[in-house]
Amino acid sequence: MLVIVSDEQPKIAMGLMSYIPSLPTYAEVTRELQWYQVSDARTLMLWKDPITKHFTAVLGVEEVYDAVLLRLVAFGPEVPVVERQKVGHDIYTALSNWFPELTLMGTITTQKLVNEWKMTKHD
Structure with a gap:
C-alpha cells in the first residue's frame, strides 16, 4: 500500500x-x-508491506504534464534483492492506480524498472 510521507x-x-x-x-x-x-508537483511516498505492515520502500514521483515521473525508489534491507522486482511490480501497479490519468515514466536511472514493469503488468 502506498502512503504519502506525512x-x-x-x-x-x-x-x-x-x-x-x-x-x-x-x-x-x-x-x-x-x-x-517545496513543490506540490512532487510527492514522496512510502510502500507499506501488506503482510508485515512495515514501511519497506520509498519512492519519489513528480507530476510532469501528462505523466508521473518515477524519480527515485529505494528498498529497505528487509526486502531481499531477489524479491525487489516482484515488490517493485506491486509498487508501480499501485502508483499507476494512484495516478490513473497519467502515464508512468522513469528517469535515466529508473526507466529500466518502469520498462520491466510495463512488459509484465499484463501477466
Whole structure:
C-alpha cells in the first residue's frame, strides 16, 4: 500500500533514502527530502508491506504534464534483492492506480524498472 510521507514520517523516508548510493550523507538525504517538500508537483511516498505492515520502500514521483515521473525508489534491507522486482511490480501497479490519468515514466536511472514493469503488468 502506498502512503504519502506525512509530517510525522520524514525520518522513516530518510532512513530508506539513505540506501540510495547517490545520497551518501545525512545532508544530501535532507536536501532531497526538502526538494520534494517545496513543490506540490512532487510527492514522496512510502510502500507499506501488506503482510508485515512495515514501511519497506520509498519512492519519489513528480507530476510532469501528462505523466508521473518515477524519480527515485529505494528498498529497505528487509526486502531481499531477489524479491525487489516482484515488490517493485506491486509498487508501480499501485502508483499507476494512484495516478490513473497519467502515464508512468522513469528517469535515466529508473526507466529500466518502469520498462520491466510495463512488459509484465499484463501477466
